[in-house]
Amino acid sequence: MARALKVESRPGRYGSFGGQFVAPVLLPVLDRLEAGFRSAWSDPAFHTELTHLLNRFVGRPTPLFDIPAFPSWSGGARIVLKRDDLTFNGGNYANSAVGQCLLARRMGLSAVVTDTGSGQNGIATAAVAARFGMRCTIYMGARDAAAQPQACKKMRLFGAKLEIVEDADRALSSATSAAIRHWMGNSDTDAYVAGAPIGPHPYPEMVAAFQQVIGKETRLQLVEGGVLPSAVLSAVGGGSSTIGLFSSFVSDPSIRLIAVEAAGSGEAGAPNSARLSQGRRGIFHGAETLVLADAEGQILAANSIAPGLAYPGSAPQLADLVSRGRVETMTATDAEAQRAVRRLAETEGVLICLEAGHALAAAEHVARTMEPHEAVVVMTPSSGDKDIDILWQDS
Amino acid sequence: MAKSAPKRINRIDAMFERLRNENRKAFVTFTVASDPSFDESLERLKTFAASGIDLIEIGHPFSDPILDGATIQKANRRALAAGGNLRRTLDLCRAFRETDDRTPLILMGYSNPVITMGYEGFAEAAAEAGIDGLIAADFPLREADDLVKALAKHGLYMIPLAAPTLEARDFAVEKPGIGGFLYCIPVVGPTGGPSASKEVIAQAVERCRRQSSLPIMVGFGVKTPELAADVAKVADGVIVATALIDRFLEFKREQPTDAVFHLHVADTIKSYRDAIDLATLG
Numbered sequence: 322m323a324r325a326l327k328v329e330s331r332p333g334r335y336g337s338f339g340g341q342f343v344a345p346v347l348l349p350v351l352d353r354l355e356a357g358f359r360s361a362w363s364d365p366a367f368h369t370e371l372t373h374l375l376n377r378f379v380g381r382p383t384p385l386f387d388i389p390a391f392p393s394w395s396g397g398a399r400i401v402l403k404r405d406d407l408t409f410n411g412g413n414y415a416n417s418a419v420g421q422c423l424l425a426r427r428m429g430l431s432a433v434v435t436d437t438g439s440g441q442n443g444i445a446t447a448a449v450a451a452r453f454g455m456r457c458t459i460y461m462g463a464r465d466a467a468a469q470p471q472a473c474k475k476m477r478l479f480g481a482k483l484e485i486v487e488d489a490d491r492a493l494s495s496a497t498s499a500a501i502r503h504w505m506g507n508s509d510t511d512a513y514v515a516g517a518p519i520g521p522h523p524y525p526e527m528v529a530a531f532q533q534v535i536g537k538e539t540r541l542q543l544v545e546g547g548v549l550p551s552a553v554l555s556a557v558g559g560g561s562s563t564i565g566l567f568s569s570f571v572s573d574p575s576i577r578l579i580a581v582e583a584a585g586s587g588e589a590g591a592p593n594s595a596r597l598s599q600g601r602r603g604i605f606h607g608a609e610t611l612v613l614a615d616a617e618g619q620i621l622a623a624n625s626i627a628p629g630l631a632y633p634g635s636a637p638q639l640a641d642l643v644s645r646g647r648v649e650t651m652t653a654t655d656a657e658a659q660r661a662v663r664r665l666a667e668t669e670g671v672l673i674c675l676e677a678g679h680a681l682a683a684a685e686h687v688a689r690t691m692e693p694h695e696a697v698v699v700m701t702p703s704s705g706d707k708d709i710d711i712l713w714q715d716s
Numbered sequence: 717m718a719k720s721a722p723k724r725i726n727r728i729d730a731m732f733e734r735l736r737n738e739n740r741k742a743f744v745t746f747t748v749a750s751d752p753s754f755d756e757s758l759e760r761l762k763t764f765a766a767s768g769i770d771l772i773e774i775g776h777p778f779s780d781p782i783l784d785g786a787t788i789q790k791a792n793r794r795a796l797a798a799g800g801n802l803r804r805t806l807d808l809c810r811a812f813r814e815t816d817d818r819t820p821l822i823l824m825g826y827s828n829p830v831i832t833m834g835y836e837g838f839a840e841a842a843a844e845a846g847i848d849g850l851i852a853a854d855f856p857l858r859e860a861d862d863l864v865k866a867l868a869k870h871g872l873y874m875i876p877l878a879a880p881t882l883e884a885r886d887f888a889v890e891k892p893g894i895g896g897f898l899y900c901i902p903v904v905g906p907t908g909g910p911s912a913s914k915e916v917i918a919q920a921v922e923r924c925r926r927q928s929s930l931p932i933m934v935g936f937g938v939k940t941p942e943l944a945a946d947v948a949k950v951a952d953g954v955i956v957a958t959a960l961i962d963r964f965l966e967f968k969r970e971q972p973t974d975a976v977f978h979l980h981v982a983d984t985i986k987s988y989r990d991a992i993d994l995a996t997l998g
Contacts, residue, residue: 343856344783345877345887348856349886604854605828620780
């Protein structure tokens with residue numbers, strides 16, 4: 322388990338963040354899940370099967386990639402990408418989808434329900450559910466669904482039942498709400514699959530545990546290459562790849578951990594997704610954490626060109642790590658992220674997602690000021706295929 | 717008992733004592749503050765109290781009411797559009813108290829506006845506005861130590877939610893600041909969902925009685941006067957929320973004058989009230 326990452330004042334808490342802020346009727350469900358997870362996690366047979374699926378089904382380990390042609394400056398640190406876009410469906414969500422579906426099956430559940438914003442978590446969950454022969458229901462906001470028609474088709478090809486949500490923001494936040502309502506009514510048969518280490522305990526701990534594989538691989542690959550990074554950067558949406566990558570470096574105080582948030586258009590007062598650096602302490606989607614909210618406690622809509630970053634809540638572990646000063650925050654604007662993604666495509670022939678473009682844009686600033694013998698790691702949680710229509714508009 | 721016990725009897729306790737003496741059961745409804753406007757909300761509270769409602773649950777509007785069904789989600793949205801929020805909800809309760817110092821008022825809603833105000837600041841402001849208790853949809857007792865302490869200090873109750881699947885430690889907790897009644901949810905799901913059978917409801921109430929000495933009210937899925945009457949036979953009170961909000965919206969569609977609308981509201985309340993009283997007084 323990610324021991325170094327866990328600074329719990331009591332079970333389910335990361336410092337003063339976390340907890341179980343849910344309808345009381347969900348408490349027995351969460352208690353069962355926690356017991357099921359602890360039992361599975363301490364069972365070597367579970368790990369054997371999990372590792373086998375990660376290697377043979379998901380396609381791990383994913384490589385580390387140098388991008389020597391990318392920098393437009395001379396000198397500075399080397400930038401390496403952790404390429405989780407090279408998994409079977411092009412994303413890191415598969416790590417926790419496999420883990421949670423495996424756990425659900427072990428607990429005797431026959432179906433899974435989840436939510437998706439960019440479509441990535443939905444596709445990963447649908448694929449894993451198909452592999453396991455489990456029923457799968459996925460909620461997606463109508464606005465997101467309209468923006469990602471290919472993702473919708475892919476989920477349906479995997480046999481998932483896709484429910485389009487017309488409520489509220491018609492995006493991830495309302496899809497999550499709808500999926501939780503579905504789960505409340507069907508918890509006897511359905512497991513809720515969390516795409517990110519958000520929500521009530523034990524979800525943050527469980528998703529972090531399943532995503533740790535990213536950090537472990539990265540550290541091993543770097544050590545094999547004879548380097549330890551000076552900084553590790555990841556763009557923060559729900560936080561699954563960020564927590565996964567940071568987990569293996571958090572106890573190394575000499576390594577800077579930088580969470581990159583979406584600044585939206587970057588104009589003062591315009592909506593953004595910078596809740597770790599600018600959010601308030603609040604209670605949202607089951608946990609006490611940092612959220613984008615107004616002075617009256619109403620949740621504000623998040624905004625970013627990268628759909629996976631536009632979420633008003635944050636992982637309680639990240640909220641704690643930022644509050645304690647272990648994790649720094651930086652922001653990148655829509656335009657900076659687009660420029661970074663396009664330059665990488667033009668110079669290296671690699672198309673990464675706009676989410677990772679935010680981290681890459683921030684990495685440019687960081688790497689420039691460093692020495693050539695240093696290295697900076699940038700998380701690439703998924704491929705840029707989903708963003709092609711945003712990145713290339715025929716005139 | 718809390719060391720700084722409140723000077724006055726909580727209105728919820730007073731209500732149950734009065735009803736017990738009259739051999740009657742409590743009839744409770746729910747409305748979202750500022751739905752559709754502050755002024756109309758205030759009129760509705762007065763109409764409720766005048767037509768036979770014993771206790772009113774007032775929802776403080778929230779942007780993300782994730783545990784509610786479509787009816788109450790939309791009510792929250794209308795209320796937010798009309799400028800509603802937790803502070804305005806307290807204003808509404810204060811205004812209601814100018815003419816009614818007896819009907820208990822319970823705030824119902826989500827935690828984020830409460831934690832944003834701060835537990836102590838919230839409890840003080842709520843008590844000052846004439847509120848008697850709090851039902852927090854997403855704030856289980858195992859997380860609520862600090863909030864419950866603040867409520868106790870100001871003479872308010874946190875109302876525990878109980879469900880058949882819940883272990884006693886998650887609802888039958890005896891502590892200053894927890895009380896009023898037990899809100900028994902016989903079916904698991906969001907508000908406005910399907911009804912439970914009267915047998916299932918009776919079993920749920922029976923289980924609550926074994927675990928807790930608090931009065932027991934049943935909500936979630938109580939739609940018709942007939943089901944309300946059946947619930948009143950086994951529980952100490954009945955909560956009808958979504959079904960009434962839907963009825964009132966139907967009346968509104970005919971664009972009645974204010975007077976006619978409030979007559980409709982009063983008549984509907986009375987039909988449930990009569991069914992409950994007939995079932996329990998007889």
